Amino acid sequence: MARNDTLLKKAAQQVEGLGLASPAPLLVGVSGGPDSVCLLHLLWRLAPRLGLSLRVAHLNHGLRGQEADEDARYVAGLAQALGLPLHLGQADVAAVAKARRLSVEAAGRQARYGFFAATAAAVGAQGVAVGHTADDQAETFLLHLLRGAGLTGLRAMERRSWWRAAGQPPLLVLRPLLGVGREETLAYCAAQALQPRQDHSNLSLGPLRNRIRRQLLPLMAQYNPRIREALGRAASALAQEVAYLEEQVDAIWPGLAQPQGAGVLLDTQALGQLPPALQRQVWRRAWMSLEAEPELEAAHLEALARALARPGRRHLSLPGRRAFLKDEGHGWLGPVEAAPYPLPTLAGEWPLAVPGETLIPGWRVEVELLPSTPEGFGKRRSAPGWDWGLGPTAPLMAHMDWRSCGGGLMARGRRPGDRFQPLGLAHPKKLQDFFVDAKVPHPWRDRIPIVAAGERILWVAGLRLDESARVTSSSREVLRLTFHLDSRGRGL
Numbered sequence: 001m002a003r004n005d006t007l008l009k010k011a012a013q014q015v016e017g018l019g020l021a022s023p024a025p026l027l028v029g030v031s032g033g034p035d036s037v038c039l040l041h042l043l044w045r046l047a048p049r050l051g052l053s054l055r056v057a058h059l060n061h062g063l064r065g066q067e068a069d070e071d072a073r074y075v076a077g078l079a080q081a082l083g084l085p086l087h088l089g090q091a092d093v094a095a096v097a098k099a100r101r102l103s104v105e106a107a108g109r110q111a112r113y114g115f116f117a118a119t120a121a122a123v124g125a126q127g128v129a130v131g132h133t134a135d136d137q138a139e140t141f142l143l144h145l146l147r148g149a150g151l152t153g154l155r156a157m158e159r160r161s162w163w164r165a166a167g168q169p170p171l172l173v174l175r176p177l178l179g180v181g182r183e184e185t186l187a188y189c190a191a192q193a194l195q196p197r198q199d200h201s202n203l204s205l206g207p208l209r210n211r212i213r214r215q216l217l218p219l220m221a222q223y224n225p226r227i228r229e230a231l232g233r234a235a236s237a238l239a240q241e242v243a244y245l246e247e248q249v250d251a252i253w254p255g256l257a258q259p260q261g262a263g264v265l266l267d268t269q270a271l272g273q274l275p276p277a278l279q280r281q282v283w284r285r286a287w288m289s290l291e292a293e294p295e296l297e298a299a300h301l302e303a304l305a306r307a308l309a310r311p312g313r314r315h316l317s318l319p320g321r322r323a324f325l326k327d328e329g330h331g332w333l334g335p336v337e338a339a340p341y342p343l344p345t346l347a348g349e350w351p352l353a354v355p356g357e358t359l360i361p362g363w364r365v366e367v368e369l370l371p372s373t374p375e376g377f378g379k380r381r382s383a384p385g386w387d388w389g390l391g392p393t394a395p396l397m398a399h400m401d402w403r404s405c406g407g408g409l410m411a412r413g414r415r416p417g418d419r420f421q422p423l424g425l426a427h428p429k430k431l432q433d434f435f436v437d438a439k440v441p442h443p444w445r446d447r448i449p450i451v452a453a454g455e456r457i458l459w460v461a462g463l464r465l466d467e468s469a470r471v472t473s474s475s476r477e478v479l480r481l482t483f484h485l486d487s488r489g490r491g492l
Contacts, residue, residue: 026126026128054084131177
């Protein structure tokens with residue numbers, strides 16, 4: 001019993017140190033396993049002394065059939081025995097993983113914390129306490145290490161942290177047992193006759209975390225029997241390093257970044273002058289401001305650093321349908337669908353008046369017929385006129401041989417299977433391949449006007465003419481097309 005009293009004192013010290021606001025209820029996330037059951041029982045015993053108002057929350061992930069249903073019934077019975085309110089949820093984690101292209105573990109975490117956040121908001125809870133132990137901390141440290149994480153990832157879990165996700169209220173997450181070993185929670189449950197559930201999926205060596213738990217950590221324990229404590233100390237030390245870097249970011253953030261739409265606008269010139277360690281922390285802060293999951297990994301941070309260091313315009317695709325767009329002196333980080341592209345998707349077909357002026361969504365198209373061929377027309381190519389992040393750098397202009405165009409000009413967006421022969425090339429090319437070679441960001445490709453005559457593409461606006469439309473010394477009439485940005489055309 002003395003061992004249980006020691007664990008109770010540990011939990012009391014941790015809870016008192018977490019600064020809980022006692023009038024508001026506290027959710028306790030309970031899976032039914034030994035760690036979370038131990039946590040719930042400890043908090044239940046401490047509640048009268050510490051003034052805690054507890055509520056039990058359990059999510060059925062829909063992954064283990066009858067076994068998962070029995071877990072839910074066990075948690076419900078435990079909550080009833082302790083006289084605590086219960087909140088049960090159900091999720092199809094496999095479907096979430098498939099839809100969001102996540103691992104089952106990552107999808108389960110999103111679903112679980114999303115459920116906790118929604119429940120906490122509904123009942124006015126101050127946060128959720130979860131049963132992560134020192135063993136979980138060691139596993140998480142090694143998991144992040146094997147994936148090449150930096151300082152932020154290697155600090156693993158914190159006793160008090162915030163979970164944020166787009167479209168969800170922020171959630172305070174508390175881990176009172178982070179300094180407690182799994183053997184201690186098992187012993188406590190046995191002493192209290194709690195009989196927690198066992199998740200047999202933890203026996204599988206398929207998930208990397210399970211292999212770390214069942215293979216790697218026991219092997220490391222042969223070199224250091226107290227390896228879990230050692231990894232916990234390393235994580236704690238790194239958390240202090242990260243806290244210092246966060247303080248530095250706090251001081252410079254207002255001058256580096258400002259919200260823009262659903263994303264954040266960054267002063268890339270100033271950011272590029274920071275030491276690499278501070279740069280990475282700024283990227284993490286910007287990513288966190290998006291409430292985005294999954295988290296940025298080391299490979300993503302390296303790609304952002306390369307984009308920042310290279311001159312000119314850059315576009316980088318990131319996890320969770322996020323993107324980074326860079327121009328000279330500034331960059332934008334945020335959801336692809338909310339990127340500051342000033343142009344709408346060009347849908348439908350829009351006949352062009354020749355000569356004359358035509359309004360289409362986002363554009364005013366001016367078409368002129370020139371009676372002669374000024375010197376140099378036959379040698380000019382339609383120069384790129386796009387800033388991948390800001391839109392057209394100037395009105396987009398091209399000159400074509402009117403007789404070769406054949407009449408019936410229209411403006412439209414791209415279509416599957418589009419092909420044309422870019423000016424200067426000997427053979428036709430798929431428009432998709434042309435966009436890839438020209439480094440046109442994917443989100444822009446439906447926004448670039450295509451000028452066509454029937455099925456024949458004559459001009460990819462601002463990028464390249466078709467070889468058949470080029471002006472030569474024998475051209476009698478020259479067609480000048482100019483696309484001007486025009487808000488009057490929007491939404492038509």
